[in-house]
Amino acid sequence: MVDVAIIGAGPAGLTASVYARRAGYSVLVFEMGMPGGQASTTDLVENFPGYPQGIAGAELGMKFYEHAQAFEAEFVFEPVVRLEAQGDVKKVITNNGTEEKEYEAKVLIIATGAHPRKLGVPNEDKFRGHGVSYCGTCDGFFFRGKDVCVVGGGDVAVEDAIYLANMCNSVTVFHRRDELRANKRSQEAAFANDKITFVWDTVVERLDGDEQLSTVVTKNVKTGEEKEWHFDGCFIFVGYDPNKDAYPEGLKVDDRGYVITDERMATNIPGVYAVGDVRQKIVRQVATAVGDGGIVMTDIERYFREGAH
Numbered sequence: 001m002v003d004v005a006i007i008g009a010g011p012a013g014l015t016a017s018v019y020a021r022r023a024g025y026s027v028l029v030f031e032m033g034m035p036g037g038q039a040s041t042t043d044l045v046e047n048f049p050g051y052p053q054g055i056a057g058a059e060l061g062m063k064f065y066e067h068a069q070a071f072e073a074e075f076v077f078e079p080v081v082r083l084e085a086q087g088d089v090k091k092v093i094t095n096n097g098t099e100e101k102e103y104e105a106k107v108l109i110i111a112t113g114a115h116p117r118k119l120g121v122p123n124e125d126k127f128r129g130h131g132v133s134y135c136g137t138c139d140g141f142f143f144r145g146k147d148v149c150v151v152g153g154g155d156v157a158v159e160d161a162i163y164l165a166n167m168c169n170s171v172t173v174f175h176r177r178d179e180l181r182a183n184k185r186s187q188e189a190a191f192a193n194d195k196i197t198f199v200w201d202t203v204v205e206r207l208d209g210d211e212q213l214s215t216v217v218t219k220n221v222k223t224g225e226e227k228e229w230h231f232d233g234c235f236i237f238v239g240y241d242p243n244k245d246a247y248p249e250g251l252k253v254d255d256r257g258y259v260i261t262d263e264r265m266a267t268n269i270p271g272v273y274a275v276g277d278v279r280q281k282i283v284r285q286v287a288t289a290v291g292d293g294g295i296v297m298t299d300i301e302r303y304f305r306e307g308a309h
Ligand code: NAP
Pocket: 047, 119, 151, 152, 153, 154, 155, 156, 157, 159, 175, 176, 177, 180, 181, 183, 203, 237, 238, 239, 240, 282, 283, 284, 285
């Protein structure tokens, strides 16, 4: 049995692992993919302190991983399918596709992050991987010299539109309002980029094509006018949903499934904590994820000393 099991090796989970190891606890970090979390799919992270020129998300993710390894956190690269959290001994159940394995820990930290939300329009699933993508840095390369559209008006939509403009012939951004949610610096860079065109007050109605996406049908929400566009790719960036498949029974979450914690990252279940994007919070960024990971040990140390509240 380890002291602390951390589910997810993104910035929050990896930071928590460093703090836990430095406090002298044994740590197992579970990860189903590459360490680094969603930050690793960001082209350039410009707002994480210490990197005035910005740092590639994948490089920052690897630095977090190396940092956790330097403090001898141990890693299990298996998908976690279930967490059992009632009682003093917590269980982490993984399944690699052929067999289930069970690990025991005194404390669980849920750091499973979030995944891109679907738009929910006809044929979205059919064309996923055939023109529809949720990650510019992962798939942009396939659309070199092509015409693509981006759906959304937040930080990810605007920053990935800028990234895609480096390699695509044109990038058309459809946003449902006439004002972007993205940070001003990114907005200015996008407006100044002559490969990027913004189409306001517009939602995507449906996606069409044969094997591969070729047509995007949009509707202007103010005039009701429908329009058919030709695109080779459609990048959807309309926010995120928490990764909740392994949540333990009885865990308190909000109406969107984000884990409710107190300011020390404690959930309603004694000995169970949540950090990073999976937690109900107002700002989901690398810096705030790292902050959560740095805070969580304060209550865990109290839990080890005194037991449940
Ligand atoms: P977000 O900030 O929630 O923005 C989602 C965008 O998609 C919004 O513009 C929203 O429109 C639009 N949208 C949502 N549902 C839609 C629908 N059904 N149809 C059409 N449009 C829809 O999400 P995000 O951009 O993915 O970012 C996620 C989090 O990561 C945010 O907290 C963000 O600040 C953070 N992040 C920060 C940075 C940075 O600091 N540089 C970089 C990347 C990500 P409305 O605006 O009308 O609501």
